Amino acid sequence: MLVIEYKIKAKQFQYRAIKEAIRTVQFIRNKSIRYWIDAPREAKIDRFALNKYSTELRNEFQFVKDLNSMAVQAATERGWQAISRFYDNCKSKKLGKKGYPQFQRDNRSVEYKTSGWSLNSTKRRITITDKKGIGELKLLGKWDIHTYPVKAIKRVRLVRRADGYYCQFCVDVELSDTQPKTGKEIGLDLGLESFYTDSNGHQEPNPKFLRKAEPSIRNAQRQIYKKKKGSNNRRSSLARYSKKHLRVSRQRTEHAKRLARHVCKSNDLVAYEDLRVSNMLKNYCLAKSIADASWYQFREWIEHFATKFGKSAVAVSPHYTSSECSQCKRIVKKSLSTRTHVCTCGCILHRDTNAAINILLKAKSRDGQSRSNANGVGTSTLLGATLVEQVLTLKLESPSF
Template identity: 50%
Template sequence: MIVREAKLKNGTKEQYLALDEAIRTAQFIRNKAVRFWMDNQGVSKAVLYALCKDLAKEFPFAKKLNSAARQASAERAWAAISSFYSRCKKGAGKKGYPKFKKYCRSVEYKVSGWKLSDDCKSITFTDGFEAGTFSIFCNNETQEDLHRLKINRVRVVRRADGYYAQFCFDVDRKEKGEYTGNVVGLDLGLKFFTKDQNDNAVIYPQFLRKSEKRLKKAQRRLSKKFVKGAKPQSKNYHKQRKRLGKIHLKIQRQRKDWAIKQARYVVHSNDVVVYEDLKIANMVKNHCLAKSISDASWYQFTQWLDYYGKIWDKAVVAVSPNYTSQDC
């Protein structure tokens, strides 16, 4: 599956509020499906689909959401349930019992509930919330895919800097790789982000550390504007909350961009890539190193290594981290 993202622009305040209502409704249906499973364990995915119809009859605001979007919300609940079952069968670590979502930020439509313009430069949401038409702002590659590929799903995502539409295409991405015959073994660390068997090291830019001063300043300002017991909080509080969210969003994007570029370079330059399969969830329990480990974003880097390995049909192997620092 290929996912392309575009920003939704030129909408009014009422239109964005309508998108917020759709997101809250999707969260409501997902939580109701989880609650139904807790009360009636052993139910199937089809029963959760049927529950969506009953919720639409019972709650008028739920009926406004497109029927396919209601089913997609039930699918999210079922994904959490099936993941819980699989972890129970493996019997290792925490089971991860399905939880209720409190701050959901997206709603997913299937083939209905939206309509793309002929020139693929605007999208209209046609469900009961009547969000209306938004302009699409994206790069040329996304525009080309919108014209030539069939869209399976459209996901609306709310972020600190606005609303985005993610277009999902049911296409397997495959590219012809350039084979060099090189083999590399990567040792992941904090002093050096990666170090190979030839002592070639890459230093991580530490995006969180560099932005920490700005983050603390924004957080202090947010705390000063918070009034205990006030519901709702003031407009200035919410403005500052959005400013803080944009700083976090920038750090997140910097990490992702770094991980993509590094992983792409490593896989492109080598035919076989071997890296440490680190148990990061256990490592961050060390409070002295937790911030640095999270900032390094090893997991994201290794995920992109696997991704580019599949695209270019190259061998990317995860090995046990035991003794890898002594003998890379």
């Protein structure tokens, strides 16, 4: 799967129409969850029942009927995804909260399937053909959607962000760019002192995008509360605040993308720790720094590029990678503040370098998990199935890398 994204240029009434369509999607999703909550216990509510319920909503509410029928179905499928995730967590006896479906308050996208839109045959323009009044939108971007057949476009999504509206195309194509073998292998130990340390001793600096932007973000947040509620000045201040967070998010993505591409292109085998980042974020002392490092995003891009380039990416268990000596395999206990590994066998290494070597050795001995599989770009929908059943949307990597 490939996701191509353009920025939208339109008139003010078209932006208002897109906003109305997005609010309608939120209304349908919330009504679907309410329908599931209020249903009798003996009633079987599945995605087919919710799709049938969407027809009732179209007959009852004119603003729902104005939205394309497949977009209405996609909205109910978003509700079913939240319900099915709750069921799966209960069946698997997940510890802690099971993720009971919640009503959405700030939906930011509307998704069309194979109808409700049409592409201009010569120009980068898309026309939304339902009765919401969106009309023809100009697409700004460097990618050419016309190089792909229209039948290969399985989803079209309009997304609202802090700096405007975007149009995403989910294209059913296989991504492959097999790179020549280099004969090199590398192990990566992720950390906070440095973004990662590899088995060759190289330490990639941690950019700390959020920490650097925090003074500006805090100032922008203070400006919001100085403005009167409901005023245009308050909305403008909120927009400036949102744009600063959006910039940090994009910096993290580009940083992870650039490093992952370089690592996968330069090595035949990339080994990394199978970290449970969600559990690590429960440490309130380090949660902000861990989130700022964006380890999980880096891992997903490694898996993506490894599959695209025909390389191997192996996730290994992180247990004892820091305490075990990479030479004699003796366990050397050390506190988190101890940054140098010193063993009685004479091995003296930086703590993270020792861990990276152990990660690589585990991967080579096949102690790790099976090779990562990242077939192209993950989208928020499964083709022919329910909407938003996968958790991440990755855009096509920048050509300048």
